Amino acid sequence: MEIINSVKELKEKVSALRGDGKTVGLVPTMGALHAGHASLVTRSVKENDATVVSVFVNPTQFNDKKDLASYPRTLDADCALLESIGATYVFAPSVEEVYPEPDTRSFSYPPTDTVMEGAFRPGHFNGVCQIVSKLFMMVEPDRAYFGEKDFQQIAVIKAMVADYVAKDTDWAKRLEVCPCPIVREEDGLALSSRNTLLAPEERAIAPNIYKALKASVKYSKTHSVEETRQKTISDINAVEGLEVQYYDIVNALSLESVTSWDEADHVQGCITVFCGATPIRLIDNINYK
Ligand code: PAF
Numbered sequence: 001m002e003i004i005n006s007v008k009e010l011k012e013k014v015s016a017l018r019g020d021g022k023t024v025g026l027v028p029t030m031g032a033l034h035a036g037h038a039s040l041v042t043r044s045v046k047e048n049d050a051t052v053v054s055v056f057v058n059p060t061q062f063n064d065k066k067d068l069a070s071y072p073r074t075l076d077a078d079c080a081l082l083e084s085i086g087a088t089y090v091f092a093p094s095v096e097e098v099y100p101e102p103d104t105r106s107f108s109y110p111p112t113d114t115v116m117e118g119a120f121r122p123g124h125f126n127g128v129c130q131i132v133s134k135l136f137m138m139v140e141p142d143r144a145y146f147g148e149k150d151f152q153q154i155a156v157i158k159a160m161v162a163d164y165v166a167k168d169t170d171w172a173k174r175l176e177v178c179p180c181p182i183v184r185e186e187d188g189l190a191l192s193s194r195n196t197l198l199a200p201e202e203r204a205i206a207p208n209i210y211k212a213l214k215a216s217v218k219y220s221k222t223h224s225v226e227e228t229r230q231k232t233i234s235d236i237n238a239v240e241g242l243e244v245q246y247y248d249i250v251n252a253l254s255l256e257s258v259t260s261w262d263e264a265d266h267v268q269g270c271i272t273v274f275c276g277a278t279p280i281r282l283i284d285n286i287n288y289k
Pocket of ligand 1: 028056
C-alpha cells in the first residue's frame with residue numbers, strides 16, 4: 001500500500017492502472033476509520049483490481065466550524081487498518097492540494113439535498129458534492145462505495161452522478177455508485193467516527209436510538225405513518241440526554257415524506273438525534289418496506 005499526497009501523483013497512478021486494463025474502486029472517507037469503513041474497503045478490494053481510499057476531512061461540507069475542529073483525525077491508525085485489509089493507495093491530501101482556490105461550484109438536486117440534513121445543515125450537501133465530484137474526476141473509478149448510515153448522502157451523490165451522465169461525462173457514465181449496509185455495534189449503535197466523541201454516559205444511552213427505530217417497524221404494521229413517526233420521537237425523547245432533531249419517514253428514492261405506507265415501494269425512516277450535553281449529533285435510519 002502506498003500513501004499519496006498529491007493530485008498529480010494520484011492521477012498518474014490510476015491512469016497507469018487503467019492503462020494495464022485494471023478496474024479501480026474508490027472509497028471516499030474523512031478518516032477516523034472504523035469497521036463500517038473497513039466493510040466498504042473490503043468489498044471494493046473484492047470487486048476491483050485496485051482500491052483507492054481517500055482520507056480527507058473536507059472543510060466545505062462543515063457548516064459548523066467547531067464541528068470541523070473537533071472532527072477526529074487518526075491518519076496513522078487509519079493507514080495501518082487500510083494496509084491490513086488490502087487497500088492499494090491511500091490518498092491523504094492537504095486542504096490546499098484539494099482546493100488550490102476556493103470551489104465556487106454550486107450543486108442543487110431538490111428535494112434530495114433540501115430536506116432533512118439539507119434543511120438543518122445548509123451548504124452541507126453542496127460541500128459533499130464539491131469534494132466527491134473532485135475525487136471522481138481525479139480517480140475516475142469504476143465503482144465508488146458509500147455507507148448507508150448516510151442514507152441521504154447516497155441519494156444526493158446518485159443525483160449528482162445522474163446529472164453528469166445527462167451532460168455526457170465519460171467518468172460518470174462508467175461509474176457505479178455502490179451503497180453498503182450500516183455496520184452496528186453489538187448493542188445496535190450505528191458505527192460512526194463521531195462515536196469516539198461520546199462520553200461514557202452518552203455512549204450508554206445512544207443505543208436507544210436504534211432500539212426505538214427497530215420497535216417502530218413492528219409498530220408501523222398496525223399504525224399510520226404519522227403515528228409511527230410520533231411514537232418513535234417520543235420513545236427517544238423519553239430517554240434523558242437524547243433529543244430528536246427530526247424524524248422523517250420518506251420515499252426511499254425521492255426522499256419526499258410519505259403520508260401513507262402504500263405511497264411508495266420503498267420507505268425509509270431517517271433520524272437525527274442530539275446526544276448528551278455537548279451535544280453529539282447522531283444520525284441513523286431504518287427501512288420499513
Ligand atoms: O461520508 C463521508 O465521510 C463524507 O461525507 C465523504 C463522502 C467522504 C465526503 O467528504
